[in-house]
Amino acid sequence: MKNLEVFKKWIDESSSIVFFGGAGVSTESGIPDFRSVDGLYSQKFDYPPETIISRSFYERRPAYFFRFYREKMLPLGFEPNITHKVLARWEQEGKLSAVVTQNIDGLHQKAGSRRVYELHGSVLRNYCTRCGAFHSAEFVKESEGVPKCRCGGTVKPDVVLYEESLDQDTIEKSVTAISRADLLIVAGTSLTVYPAAGLINYYRGNRLVLINRDETPYDRYADLVFHESLGDIFSKL
C-alpha cells in the first residue's frame, strides 16, 4: 500500500487524532515565518528576531519591540487554508480531539476548530497590563509606538515571548490530548522550537505521521513520513 493510502486508512480508523502544527501550517496561508531572517529584514532591524521578541528586550525597548511585532508578527487579513479546513471538519466529525499549535494567528479557530491549544498564545488577544481591558489585534496594529489603553496602561499581546514560560494549563491539556491520541500528526515544524519535541514524546501509539518539506531529526521515529507541502497532502484527504 502506498503511504498516502495507509495514512487515509489510519484516519478512517481514528477517533482521537491530535494534530501538532508549526509555522509551515501558516506559511501556506501566505503568512511569513517571523523567525526566518530575510534580506529585507536585515535592512530594517538591528537585532535577530529571538532578541527582539524576548521579555527583557520588550521591557527595555518596548517601542522597538512593537515596531517589529506589527510588521513581522501581526499579519492580519489572512485566510485559513485547506489544512485548517480539513482539521476543522475532522473535529466536527468526531475524529479529531485537539489541535496543538505553535502559531499565534488564530487561523484554526477561523476555520471552525474549537479545541485549539495555542502553545505560544495568540495575537488576537491583547490585554491592558493595568486594568485588564481587552483590545483587538486591529487596535494594536493601528496604534503607534507602544499601544496604550484608555486608562494609560500598556496593552500587551497574549503572546509568549522568549524568557517567558508557557501557559501551564495549555501544556497540560496538550499533554493529555497527545497521550490519549490514536493518531498523532506532526506537521509544518522542524521540531527544533521548544517545547515541540518534548511534547510529542508523550504519544504512546504506533501511528505517528510526520509531514514537513525538509527532513527533521524525528523522521526515523515516525511511522509515516511525507516530505511534501501540507496543502498537497491535505487536499487529498
Ligand code: ZN
Ligand atoms: Zn487599561
